[in-house]
Structure formats: C-alpha cells, structure tokens
Amino acid sequence: MARATDIRSNVQQGLDRAFNPRTVAVVGDKRAMGYLWLRSMSTFQGKVYSVQIDPNEIPGIEELDVPNYSSLLEIPDEIDYVVCAVPRQVSPRVVADCIEKGVGAVTLFTSGFAETETEEGVQLQEQIREMAQSAPGGGLLLIGPNCMGIYNRRLGLRHSWEQPAGDAGNVGFISQSGTHCINFSLVGDRHGIRCSKTVSFGNAVVLDAADYLEYLAADAETELIGMYFEGAKDSRRFFRVLRETARVKPVVVWKGGVSAAGARAIYSHTAALATAPAVWNAAMRQAGVVQADNLDETIDAVKALVYCKPGTGYRMGLIAMTGGQSVVITDAFEREGLEVPLLTAASYEKLSQFFNIIGGSYRNPLDSGGTIGMGFLPQNLQKLLEILEEDGSVDAIAMEVGAGFLARRMRENPAILDALLDTLSAHRERSRKPFIAIAHAGHLEDVSTMIRSRLLERNIPPFASFQAGAKALRRAIDYWRFRDGLD
Amino acid sequence: MARATDIRSNVQQGLDRAFNPRTVAVVGDKRAMGYLWLRSMSTFQGKVYSVQIDPNEIPGIEELDVPNYSSLLEIPDEIDYVVCAVPRQVSPRVVADCIEKGVGAVTLFTSGFAETETEEGVQLQEQIREMAQSAPGGGLLLIGPNCMGIYNRRLGLRHSWEQPAGDAGNVGFISQSGTHCINFSLVGDRHGIRCSKTVSFGNAVVLDAADYLEYLAADAETELIGMYFEGAKDSRRFFRVLRETARVKPVVVWKGGVSAAGARAIYSHTAALATAPAVWNAAMRQAGVVQADNLDETIDAVKALVYCKPGTGYRMGLIAMTGGQSVVITDAFEREGLEVPLLTAASYEKLSQFFNIIGGSYRNPLDSGGTIGMGFLPQNLQKLLEILEEDGSVDAIAMEVGAGFLARRMRENPAILDALLDTLSAHRERSRKPFIAIAHAGHLEDVSTMIRSRLLERNIPPFASFQAGAKALRRAIDYWRFRDGLD
Numbered sequence: 001m002a003r004a005t006d007i008r009s010n011v012q013q014g015l016d017r018a019f020n021p022r023t024v025a026v027v028g029d030k031r032a033m034g035y036l037w038l039r040s041m042s043t044f045q046g047k048v049y050s051v052q053i054d055p056n057e058i059p060g061i062e063e064l065d066v067p068n069y070s071s072l073l074e075i076p077d078e079i080d081y082v083v084c085a086v087p088r089q090v091s092p093r094v095v096a097d098c099i100e101k102g103v104g105a106v107t108l109f110t111s112g113f114a115e116t117e118t119e120e121g122v123q124l125q126e127q128i129r130e131m132a133q134s135a136p137g138g139g140l141l142l143i144g145p146n147c148m149g150i151y152n153r154r155l156g157l158r159h160s161w162e163q164p165a166g167d168a169g170n171v172g173f174i175s176q177s178g179t180h181c182i183n184f185s186l187v188g189d190r191h192g193i194r195c196s197k198t199v200s201f202g203n204a205v206v207l208d209a210a211d212y213l214e215y216l217a218a219d220a221e222t223e224l225i226g227m228y229f230e231g232a233k234d235s236r237r238f239f240r241v242l243r244e245t246a247r248v249k250p251v252v253v254w255k256g257g258v259s260a261a262g263a264r265a266i267y268s269h270t271a272a273l274a275t276a277p278a279v280w281n282a283a284m285r286q287a288g289v290v291q292a293d294n295l296d297e298t299i300d301a302v303k304a305l306v307y308c309k310p311g312t313g314y315r316m317g318l319i320a321m322t323g324g325q326s327v328v329i330t331d332a333f334e335r336e337g338l339e340v341p342l343l344t345a346a347s348y349e350k351l352s353q354f355f356n357i358i359g360g361s362y363r364n365p366l367d368s369g370g371t372i373g374m375g376f377l378p379q380n381l382q383k384l385l386e387i388l389e390e391d392g393s394v395d396a397i398a399m400e401v402g403a404g405f406l407a408r409r410m411r412e413n414p415a416i417l418d419a420l421l422d423t424l425s426a427h428r429e430r431s432r433k434p435f436i437a438i439a440h441a442g443h444l445e446d447v448s449t450m451i452r453s454r455l456l457e458r459n460i461p462p463f464a465s466f467q468a469g470a471k472a473l474r475r476a477i478d479y480w481r482f483r484d485g486l487d
Numbered sequence: 488m489a490r491a492t493d494i495r496s497n498v499q500q501g502l503d504r505a506f507n508p509r510t511v512a513v514v515g516d517k518r519a520m521g522y523l524w525l526r527s528m529s530t531f532q533g534k535v536y537s538v539q540i541d542p543n544e545i546p547g548i549e550e551l552d553v554p555n556y557s558s559l560l561e562i563p564d565e566i567d568y569v570v571c572a573v574p575r576q577v578s579p580r581v582v583a584d585c586i587e588k589g590v591g592a593v594t595l596f597t598s599g600f601a602e603t604e605t606e607e608g609v610q611l612q613e614q615i616r617e618m619a620q621s622a623p624g625g626g627l628l629l630i631g632p633n634c635m636g637i638y639n640r641r642l643g644l645r646h647s648w649e650q651p652a653g654d655a656g657n658v659g660f661i662s663q664s665g666t667h668c669i670n671f672s673l674v675g676d677r678h679g680i681r682c683s684k685t686v687s688f689g690n691a692v693v694l695d696a697a698d699y700l701e702y703l704a705a706d707a708e709t710e711l712i713g714m715y716f717e718g719a720k721d722s723r724r725f726f727r728v729l730r731e732t733a734r735v736k737p738v739v740v741w742k743g744g745v746s747a748a749g750a751r752a753i754y755s756h757t758a759a760l761a762t763a764p765a766v767w768n769a770a771m772r773q774a775g776v777v778q779a780d781n782l783d784e785t786i787d788a789v790k791a792l793v794y795c796k797p798g799t800g801y802r803m804g805l806i807a808m809t810g811g812q813s814v815v816i817t818d819a820f821e822r823e824g825l826e827v828p829l830l831t832a833a834s835y836e837k838l839s840q841f842f843n844i845i846g847g848s849y850r851n852p853l854d855s856g857g858t859i860g861m862g863f864l865p866q867n868l869q870k871l872l873e874i875l876e877e878d879g880s881v882d883a884i885a886m887e888v889g890a891g892f893l894a895r896r897m898r899e900n901p902a903i904l905d906a907l908l909d910t911l912s913a914h915r916e917r918s919r920k921p922f923i924a925i926a927h928a929g930h931l932e933d934v935s936t937m938i939r940s941r942l943l944e945r946n947i948p949p950f951a952s953f954q955a956g957a958k959a960l961r962r963a964i965d966y967w968r969f970r971d972g973l974d
Contacts (some may be wrong), residue, residue: 088845112845115810146810146846162930177811186930230814256814259821261828261851268848269810293822294815294954323602323633323756324664327717327743328781334746335780341748358575358599359633361755364748443649443673449932467781 008214010138011207015215018105018141019150019197021080021157025072025103027051027094028086031060036161037083037109038064043156043165049075072097080104081157083149088112088124091145095128098140105141105207107149113203114271115146125271129205139206146270147202148178151185153195154221162186169194171302172222174212176201176270177256180228183295191299192456193306196221203270208232210241217245226302227253231272243287250305250479252290254298255280288482290475300463300472307461308434308473310480313395315339317388318365320400321372325466326365329400329438332466336474338396340364347391354380364394369406376409376416378423385427395433396477398469399424401462402439402451411447417454425458434476437462438469495701497625498694502702505592505628506637506684508567508644512559512590514538514581515573518547523648524570524596525551530643530652536562559584567591568644570636575599575611578632582618585627592628592694594636600690601758602633612758616692626693633757634689635665638672640682641708649673656681658789659709661699663688663743663757667715670782678786679943680793683708690757695719697728704732713789714740718759730774737792737966739777741785742767775969777962787950787959794948795921795960797967800882802826804875805852807887808859812953813852816887816925819953823961825883827851834878841867851881856893863896863903865910872914882920883964885956886911888949889926889938898934904941912945921963924949925956 023046026037030052038061041048050061050068061068069075072082072094082103084094091110098106113125125145132140143149148159156165160182171193175181181200188195197219199212209232216222225245232238245251257266263274275283284291290305292298316338320326330340343351343364351362356370366388371380388394401420402410410417428435437455439448439462452462463469481487510533513524517539525548528535537548537555548555556562559569559581569590571581578597585593600612612632619627630636635646643652647669658680662668668687675682684706686699696719703709712732719725732738744753750761762770771778777792779785803825807813817827830838830851838849843857853875858867875881888907889897897904915922924942926935926949939949950956968974 115848116844117848118844175811177809177814179809179811180815183929187928190930190932228811256811256818258818259827261821261826262814262818264850265810265814265817265827265852265854268850268854269814294819294952296952322664322666324662324666324715324743327664327749327752327756328667330752331743331745331749332781334748339748340746357603357605361603363751363755365752367752367755441674442670443677445677445932445936465781465783 007138011141011211012215012218014104014141015211018081019152019215020155021104022046023049023077023080024157025049025051025075025079025082027072027082027084028090029061030054030057033085035060035064037085038066039161040158040163042161043158045155047077049077049079051075072101072103081150082106083109085109088121091124092127092131095131095140095142099131099135105143107143107147108145109148111146111202113145115203115267115269117268125203125205132206142206143199144202145205148181148200151181151195151198159200160186164189164194167194168221169196170221170223171306172196172216172219172225173198173227174201174209174216174225175199175228176204176209176230176272177228178202180295184226184228184298187295188299188302191303192461193299193302204233204272208234208238210234210238213241213245217241217248222249224250224302224305225252226298227251228256228298229253230256230266230270231274235275239283239287242289246288246482250290252292252298252301252305252475253284254292254294288479290479292475296468297471300468301475303461304436304472304476305479307459308436308476309432311396311434311477312481312484312486314477315341315393315395317343317391317394317397319368319384319397320365321369321406323359323361323367325400326361326367329398329466330365333398333470335467336470338470338474341393343391344393347387350387354383376406376419378419381420381423382427385423389427389431389433396473397433397435398473399435399437401437401455402448407442407444407447407451410451411444417451421454421458424455424460428458428460434473435460436469436473438466440465494625498628498698499702499705501591501628502698505568506639506702507642508591509533510536510564510567511644512536512538512562512566512569514559514569514571515577516548517541517544520572522547522551524572525553526648527645527650529648530645532642534564536564536566538562559588559590568637569593570596572596575608578611579614579618582615582627582629586618586622592630594630594634595632596635598633598689600632602690602754602756604755612690612692619693629693630686631689632692635668635687638668638682638685646687647673651676651681654681655708656683657708657710658793659683659703659706659712660685660714661688661696661703661712662686662715663691663696663717663759664715665689667782671713671715671785674782675786675789678790679948680786680789691720691759695721695725697721697725700728700732704728704735709736711737711789711792712739713785714738715743715785716740717743717753717757718761722762726770726774729776733775733969737777739779739785739788739792739962740771741779741781775966777966779962783955784958787955788962790948791923791959791963792966794946795923795963796919798883798921798964799968799971799973801964802828802880802882804830804878804881804884806855806871806884807852808856808893810846810848810854812887813848813854816885816953817852820885820957822954823957825957825961828880830878831880834874837874841870863893863906865906868907868910869914872910876914876918876920883960884920884922885960886922886924888924888942889935894929894931894934894938897938898931904938908941908945911942911947915945915947921960922947923956923960925953927952
C-alpha cells in the first residue's frame with residue numbers, strides 16, 4: 001500500500017488536473033434538465049464532449065454543437081474532468097468507464113445515495129466508493145456524489161449557466177451544498193467577490209473537504225477561502241488542514257447543521273455527521289478561522305477581508321448623516337464588540353473650527369449631515385476623514401453613505417455621487433486604516449443598490465446595514481489579530 | 488393646580504385635535520429646505536396656511552398655492568396644528584403666538600437646543616418649556632423641539648413628501664428620531680405596513696413618549712404600535728403606560744442608545760438619558776413588549792404581527808427547495824429558539840406516498856424541490872401544506888419560495904408564480920397556524936423583490952432571509968404567548 005504522503009501528493013496532482021482541465025466530458029445531460037451541464041460548459045475554453053445513449057436526447061445535444069459519444073471510452077481524446085448526471089443505478093458503470101479511461105476526476109451530480117437513508121442508496125454509495133478507491137494508480141478522484149463539482153471562473157468551467165466566466169478571481173469556495181456553492185459565486189459577484197475556483201462536493205465518499213482545502217491553500221490564484229461545511233469523516237485531519245491553511249490565508253467557514261434538527265437535516269442532505277457545537281467553536285477559534293452563520297454573513301466577511309486594509313484595532317470612528325442614525329450606527333458597532341471612543345483633544349479642536357452643531361454633533365459618532373451638507377461639500381468630508389485618519393484613538397472608520405436625503409440628492413444629481421466617490425477614493429489611497437461604507441436599502445432600493453455598486457468600482461466595500469458592516473469588519477479585524485499573534 | 492388626571496385628559500383631547508386637524512399652519516418654511524413642509528402638506532385634506540415674513544420666500548410659497556400671513560395671529564381661522572421651522576432664536580416668539588392663538592399643538596422642527604450641549608441651546612429650551620407649561624388652559628402642547636411631528640396617512644398630513652397619503656392604516660409609530668419615523672413609514676410601506684398615525688418627538692421637553700403612547704393606545708384606528716425610543720424623563724410613568732398598552736395591543740420597541748457610546752450619542756441627539764440595559768430588558772419582558780434592535784427587525788416583527796394568524800407554539804414545519812437550504816432554514820429557526828420536531832407517524836405515512844426522496848427528504852425540514860418540481864406542481868405543495876396543517880406536532884409553518892431555480896422559472900413563466908400564490912392563498916384561508924414565506928434576495932434581486940410584493944398582495948408575509956423570518960415569527964409568537972398568559 002502506498003504511503004499517505006504519496007497518496008496525498010497524487011490527489012493534489014489529480015485535483016490540479018481536474019481544476020484546470022483542457023478537456024471535459026458530460027455524461028447523461030438531458031432536455032428535462034434544460035441541458036444544465038452542457039449549457040454551463042458553453043464558456044469553457046477547452047474541449048467539451050458529451051456522452052449520451054438515449055436517441056431522443058442526442059439531437060438536442062448536437063444543436064448545442066457538442067460532439068456526442070455513446071461511451072466515455074469512445075472519445076478520441078484524453079479526458080481531464082467528467083461530470084456524470086446519469087440515474088443512480090447507472091452510475092457504477094460510468095465510474096468503471098472513468099477508471100478505464102484514466103480521467104483526472106469525476107463529479108457525480110447524481111444523487112439518491114446514503115443521504116436517502118434507503119438500503120439501495122447506501123449500497124450503491126458503498127459500491128462506487130470501493131470501485132474508486134481500489135482503482136489502479138492510487139484510486140479514481142471522485143467528487144460527490146450528490147453535488148455540482150468544480151467551477152473555474154478563468155477557464156469558464158461552470159456548474160451554472162449564470163456564473164461569470166473568462167476573467168480571473170482570487171476567492172476560493174468549498175461547499176458541501178451545491179445551492180450554497182452556486183449562490184456564493186452569483187451573489188458574491190454582485191458584492192465584488194470574484195471566485196478563483198470553487199467546488200461543491202456533496203456526500204464526500206472519496207475526496208473530502210480537507211483534500212479541497214489543501215488544494216486551494218496551495219493554489220497561487222486563491223488568496224482567501226470561504227467554505228460551507230456540514231461534517232468531515234476524518235475530523236482530526238480536517239481541523240489540522242484548516243489550522244495550517246488559516247496561517248497562510250484567511251478562511252471563512254459557514255457551518256451548516258449546528259442545531260439538533262440541523263444535524264438531522266445535514267444527514268438527510270449529505271449523510272454528514274455533526275460535530276458538537278462547543279467542540280466546533282473551540283477548534284475554529286484555535287485555528288484562527290472566521291466563522292459565519294449564513295450566506296450573507298459569509299459574503300460580508302469575505303468582502304471585508306478582500307477590500308479593507310488589514311487592521312488589528314477595535315476602536316471605531318463613525319460618521320452618520322442624522323442624529324437618529326448616529327445612535328444606531330453606534331449601537332450596531334458596540335453590539336459586535338467594537339469600541340466607539342472619544343477622540344483626541346487635537347481632533348476636537350480641529351472639528352470645532354468648522355463642524356455644524358445645529359442638528360449635528362461630533363463627539364464620535366460624527367452626526368455630519370449638516371456639515372457635509374444638503375448639496376454635499378466634499379472638502380468637509382475630506383476634513384472629517386483626515387481628522388479620523390490622524391486620530392490616535394481611532395483604528396478603523398465606518399461611514400453611512402447614500403441614505404435618506406443624500407440618496408435622493410444623488411439620484412437627482414449624479415455629480416454629487418461622483419464627488420463623494422472621488423473623496424472616498426482619495427482617502428482610500430492615503431489611509432492605512434480599514435474603511436467601510438454603509439448604504440442601507442431604505443425605501444430607495446434601486447438607488448442604494450446603484451450606490452453600492454459604484455462604491456465597489458472604487459474598491460470601497462459597501463454594506464447594506466450597520467449591523468452587517470459591523471459584523472464583517474469585526475471578523476476581518478479578528479483574523480488579522482490572529483495572524484499577528486494578538487489573540 | 489389642576490389634578491394629574493385632568494391634565495392628562497386635556498393632553499389627550501389636545502393630541503386628538505392635533506393628530507386629526509382640520510387646519511394646519513407652517514411657520515418659516517423656505518426655499519433652502521425645498522419647501523419641505525408645504526410640499527409635504529400638499530396632500531392634506533384640510534386647510535394649510537403659511538407664516539413667513541421674509542419677502543424673498545413669499546413668492547415661492549404663493550407658487551405652491553398656499554396663503555401666506557406675516558403672523559399666526561393674522562390667520563382668519565382656528566389653527567389645530569402648527570409646524571414651526573424658524574431659527575432657534577426666533578422660536579420663543581412663535582411659541583408665544585401659538586399660546587395666544589390657542590392652537591391645538593405645535594411641532595418645533597427647529598433644532599439647536601439642549602442636544603447641542605451649549606449654554607444658549609440649553610437656555611432656549613428651558614425658556615420654551617416654561618412658556619408652554621405655564622400657558623393658560625393647562626399649557627401649550629409642544630411636540631419636540633428637534634423633530635418632525637405628526638404624520639396622519641388617512642388625512643394626508645405628512646412630514647415627508649414621499650410618504651403615502653389618502654388611505655387608512657392600522658400601525659402607529661412613536662419615534663424620538665425623525666429619520667427613523669420617516670423611514671418606518673416609507674420602508675414599512677414597501678413591506679405592507681400601513682401607518683395610521685406616527686409622531687417624531689425629538690427632545691420631548693413638554694410632551695413625552697408616554698403621552699403619545701396613551702393616545703395611540705386609545706386610538707381605534709391603531710391596532711399595533713411600533714416605537715423608536717431613546718429615553719424618558721419620567722421612566723416610571725413610561726413603563727406603566729407601556730405595560731397598560733401592551734395588554735391591549737402589540738407594542739414593538741426599538742431602543743436606541745443601548746451601549747455606553749450609544750448613550751453618549753442619544754444625549755447628543757435628543758439630550759435623552761439612557762436606562763441601564765438590564766433594567767430596560769427586565770421592564771420590557773415584564774410588560775410583554777416585543778423588542779427589536781434596528782429598523783429592519785422592527786418592520787419584520789410588525790409585519791409578522793400584522794399578517795400572521797396569532798399562534799402560541801414554537802414547533803415549526805419547514806419547507807425548503809434544496810438540501811442546502813433545508814439545513815440553513817433549520818439552523819436559522821433553531822437559533823431563534825424555535826423547534827423543528829419530527830412529524831407524526833400519520834404525516835410520514837402520507838408523505839411516503841408521493842414525496843420524491845431522490846435529491847429530497849421529508850423528515851422535517853421538508854426538502855421539497857424535487858417534489859414541487861421544476862415545472863411547479865401546485866397539487867403537491869397543497870398536499871405538503873395540508874399535512875403540516877393537520878400535524879399535531881407542528882404549530883407554525885415557514886416556506887422558502889422564489890429562490891434559485893424556482894425564481895428563475897417564475898421570471899420566465901409568470902403562471903408559475905400565480906399558481907404558487909393561489910395555492911398559498913387557499914392555504915391561508917383554511918389554516919389556523921402562522922405561516923411565513925422566505926424569498927431571499929439571492930442574485931436575482933429584482934425577481935425576489937417582485938415575488939415579495941406579490942405575496943403581500945395576498946396577505947402572505949414575506950421575509951428576505953431565513954434569519955429575518957425566524958426572528959420576526961419568534962417575536963410575534965412571544966407576544967401572543969404573553970397575551971395568553973403563557974409566559
């Protein structure tokens with residue numbers, strides 16, 4: 001039997017081939033699924049082949065300009081990556097063909113295995129596991145079953161036809177759920193998060209989360225890793241790889257199945273076994289992993305880690321546009337364990353020179369609507385930002401933008417938004433402190449969505465609520481503190 | 488001196504006149520504010536008068552077809568409600584005129600008083616307080632200063648020109664912040680919440696939160712009360728009125744200034760003094776008040792209270808569209824202290840007859856994507872809802888709608904959404920259990936926004952995330968448990 005390190009090395013080489021394929025074969029795509037797989041592969045920069053024996057399905061495949069074969073073995077090319085979408089009963093035959101063909105890896109999209117808690121499903125899963133693991137050359141790399149497999153944005157290798165393709169990304173994602181994997185890439189893209197490589201791995205009967213994590217930890221293109229995780233068969237190895245990975249790049253983990261019924265739900269989903277929450281939380285803290293509770297929090301934490309300057313201090317300088325929002329932004333940041341200190345005497349001296357205190361205040365939070373003005377005075381905003389940048393009591397800055405009257409003004413007069421963006425961009429260039437912007441949806445959802453996307457163009461991370469911004473920033477700061485050995 | 492009950496009775500009669508005025512006067516509106524007040528009053532069904540002595544401002548006012556006078560005293564009509572927007576130095580003169588004119592109440596929009604922590608501001612505030620309280624006939628009802636005053640949707644009496652007008656509402660709102668008061672009405676309207684009467688009351692130097700609460704508690708049109716609150720001068724009276732009110736109608740309170748710096752912020756905002764969080768929380772629990780942490784949570788809790796059948800049990804039946812979302816919906820509801828029990832044997836027997844377990848499961852949560860189908864099978868959804876309705880282990884139902892593939896299908900084929908709405912409407916007619924729908928934004932924000940608004944048309948409350956739905960439903964259930972004496 002080969003030594004564990006050799007096997008790992010083989011796995012990593014095989015995954016590198018599968019994540020960066022030159023050729024792909026889709027087995028069993030069909031009209032009833034809207035040719036999901038072949039349509040998703042339409043952006044793939046390498047060659048795509050189809051395997052389908054149903055004569056009713058073949059014309060539809062040929063319309064997509066994809067060459068079809070009646071078996072993997074008949075394809076006159078090496079195959080780096082296979083997606084298998086056949087009914088579960090047929091899957092062992094496809095696995096056998098993959099082994100004989102010597103493919104790089106196969107994703108079993110097919111479901112109906114152990115997660116159904118039926119005898120047939122359990123037996124079929126055991127059968128394909130044995131076949132894959134006993135295959136020559138260290139085994140067949142089998143992804144899944146019950147999953148969506150690999151997405152490589154740069155190569156246009158997709159598992160949903162809505163995913164972006166053709167340009168490079170820097171965020172990896174590993175997911176036990178296909179839905180969450182696709183949503184991370186799609187929703188994340190709207191938040192300025194570009195995926196490098198992602199993988200949905202379902203029941204994980206051969207390859208498990210730790211294998212993918214090792215791969216993305218070593219992947220030069222991937223600077224940060226997000227994860228939706230339910231359970232690992234080898235928890236000790238998973239925690240070890242997680243610790244090693246978080247030392248070199250940020251890892252954000254969203255754990256599914258934290259509750260009692262949640263544990264039942266993950267078993268029905270991917271047949272994964274839950275970890276006790278106390279054990280889990282202790283292991284994550286020790287590993288320096290950023291934890292998130294749902295997709296939105298995962299995306300927000302990744303956004304803060306990607307876009308904010310790395311900062312390790314908890315003391316906030318806060319800018320809001322009205323008295324009511326000044327109270328709320330303060331509560332939101334303090335609820336997340338961030339501090340809102342008084343500023344230095346030097347800052348107060350400078351602020352007293354120009355700050356409008358009728359309907360405003362500047363003790364921190366800075367209630368700045370009247371000072372920044374109905375018509376928007378960029379020079380005053382610039383002064384506020386400079387004062388907070390120089391203030392030794394302030395580690396990071398958060399600002400409410402595009403809410404209420406200012407949002408309306410920006411809709412009426414785009415030059416105001418441009419001036420705001422220019423001022424914030426210039427600040428970002430000079431500043432060494434983390435900065436986030438909050439543009440709540442309010443009732444002008446279209447305006448705030450537009451403002452958030454314009455902020456992202458300037459690499460300024462926008463959040464949809466004070467709470468979301470505070471949570472994300474706290475998580476990013478916690479990670480940089482861990483990396484600096486501060487906690 | 489008059490007895491306390493007489494004074495209260497005078498206050499309540501005066502407030503009734505001010506909340507339901509036949510005549511309104513705006514003092515000091517001007518072009519630099521975009522004639523905020525007169526434009527807001529354009530929908531008012533009674534008479535509007537302006538008072539302005541600056542000759543540069545008068546032509547702009549006359550263009551709005553509002554008769555202008557040089558003093559309140561010159562208006563040849565009784566005045567039920569006055570909004571005063573003059574500079575702070577001038578405000579005592581306007582207060583004197585209000586007293587002489589015998590108006591119902593005056594809102595001082597003017598700011599720059601005690602909240603500025605300046606000697607001039609504190610002295611001016613003391614001056615207007617003394618004038619108002621020593622006025623003949625039990626005193627002048629002075630709302631504010633530093634506030635937006637009254638909004639009566641039915642009468643078109645507004646404090647923002649974006650607010651809806653002309654139709655009746657059933658939700659009252661009391662707010663120490665103008666921003667939050669306006670946002671509750673505007674954002675709330677998008678969530679199907681129609682305001683009856685709201686008031687923003689700022690520094691509360693004469694009338695305080697308890698006065699408005701007593702008024703809305705007795706107001707027949709107002710079935711539910713929301714509140715943004717910073718601090719009361721007479722906390723004992725405030726807590727007493729709150730307890731009395733929550734016994735007759737639901738009260739949702741969002742407390743601003745819960746943290747140390749938050750307390751500093753509320754002082755700079757409305758010069759309010761904070762209550763210690765432990766005291767506050769105990770008082771709220773004892774009073775049966777629903778607590779919320781921000782505007783979104785306030786709106787969500789009100790929405791659940793307005794639209795859900797009153798239910799007092801915590802056991803959820805959950806329906807999601809994929810395995811990944813089944814895990815997440817379960818975690819979200821259990822995190823909020825709701826339960827996700829196994830169903831009865833009778834339910835499992837019925838489900839086993841038709842439920843598709845390949846890529847699905849039905850132990851609870853129900854992973855129903857395959858059963859409801861890509862093409863949407865209303866009869867299967869109806870069966871699921873009937874089974875959960877009849878199941879004695881289930882107290883309330885939450886369902887994921889309009890996410891992922893189903894959202895895309897609804898965009899392509901509106902008949903699918905219609906069929907879904909019909910099925911849910913029919914269930915709502917029959918059902919006695921609280922029901923909520925979750926339509927996450929995902930990456931198809933326009934589709935989910937559209938789906939949420941269509942759900943509201945059928946009186947089915949939609950939420951934008953599992954977490955938001957779970958929090959809101961938990962709060963509604965807690966209120967009904969309090970009303971039933973269960974906690």
